[in-house]
Amino acid sequence: MSQARLTSCLPLPLDNKVLVNVIEKAKDWALMHGVGMRDKNHFTKDAIQIAPFVLLPSPFPRTEFAKAIELQPILNELMHKVAHDEEFLESTLQNALQVDEFTAKLYDVWVKVRSEGITQSLCLGLFRSDYLMQQPDRNRIKQVEFNTIASSFGAITSNLPAMFRYVLRQLGHGELIKHMPENRALSGLCSGIIEAYDLFGVPSAVVLFVVEEVSYNICDQRFHEFEISEKRPDIIIYRKTLNEIYDETQLNDKKQLILEGQPVAVVYYRSGYEPAQYPSTKEWDARLRVERSTAIKCPSIQYQLAGTKKVQQALAAPGVLEKFMGGGNSTGRVRDIFTGLYSLDFDDNGERAVEMALADADRFVLKPQREGGGNNLYGGDVRDALLRMRHSRERAAYILMERILPPLVSAYVVRPGAQVPPPLTDVVSELGIFGVIIGSKDKILCNKQVGHMLRTKLAEANEGGVAAGLGALDSPFLLDL
Ligand SMILES: Nc1ncnc2c1ncn2[C@@H]1O[C@H](COP(=O)(O)OP(=O)(O)OP(=O)(O)O)[C@@H](O)[C@H]1O
Ligand SMILES: [Mg+2]
Known part of the structure; x- marks a missing residue:
């Protein structure tokens, strides 16, 4: 199917000289306001380079943006309830646990901690729900996934409306600024950490960020530290x-x-979500020690488990949302953002899903229980993988998801070290909405939506991780369609 297009905020292409000039200004703005990352090829702690960004904010339908924002507290609460339903997590994950060592190890930590007795009943969630617009369905948003751990880019993207305001003014289009929503994700996310700190209630206590050996996405992380310190x-x-x-x-x-x-x-x-971040038993022992402690964890181990793809798929099965949310209006609204999600368990349903995907692999994405990007399979790879795993229990480690087909937009993507001016390219945008929740099994003390991020990738790329160098930072330009 050919993909329809959303109109850019300005008629494109821009005149070449204007383009070169404004890109130079935008790059300096970016560098001087921390829209940056460390260089993966020539790592040094003494410099940052620009993070990839789009020159102009990408169009996004206002009503869909508003919908995503309204749904966030509802989704926060849903995931909180899911995380605290031991039976549901166990039955949902049991097949995947047999074949996915990483999820099984996380699960073991959770079982150990529960068997010893929970020392900290409060959990802190700094969540991000991600969406693509489904172009064949009038550009309505569909949920890509729900991140419960290390949800990134809230900090840097909080700076982007100001960058785009500057760029639009330089291009003589200050009148367009009113179409860009403010983004207070950074202060909102940090307010969650501060509120949890105060609930802990020990004046001399400290906060611990768990980080990777090397943090390329240093700006995003440090901004949280600066904000809390301020x-x-x-x-x-x-x-x-x-x-x-x-x-x-x-x-x-x-x-x-x-x-x-x-x-x-x-x-x-900000680390601890993928197997490579646990190279030895030491890291697992450290994780277990943290989980045993009275510290308020963001996320708690059960939040992390609730964020698995398997749980996302289980929530889409008939009756499950109703179990957690009742049968009201909100349940229908949440169901509306789900796209087709299918279990590949070794049973009749799984068999039907395998058949369906083999018949038309391009319609699907195959996802393992992983975070951090680059793990999903698309198109021909879906077919190959299913043919290989068809008669093996290994397939239960994956879920099958209908592929969302977002509308195209034209954009200039500005990348470190790339040619200036860049070509005008076809891109697609993915919206992320940040949520904060604090609560125990029986009581929610804080639940709010705090901001957003938009990341945009080349239309032909399957995935758009910014840290992975595939996506570009963006901010929505709201359209009244
Ligand atoms: N159903 C889908 N249809 C189209 N594209 C998809 C779909 N699911 C995932 N993608 C693309 O793949 C990317 C990664 O998928 P997903 O978010 O599920 O994986 P992840 O490893 O958890 O990534 P992240 O690092 O963003 O948490 C998405 O940002 C999106 O660009
Ligand atoms: Mg994820």
């Missing part, structure tokens, strides 16, 4: 890898996680 000078933040946590923390007799002599109030994971 709002709450009393809160000390440490950045540690899981390996360092193994060496430098202890549990005391009250099960407090002690770092540099102080109890840790909040642990915010």
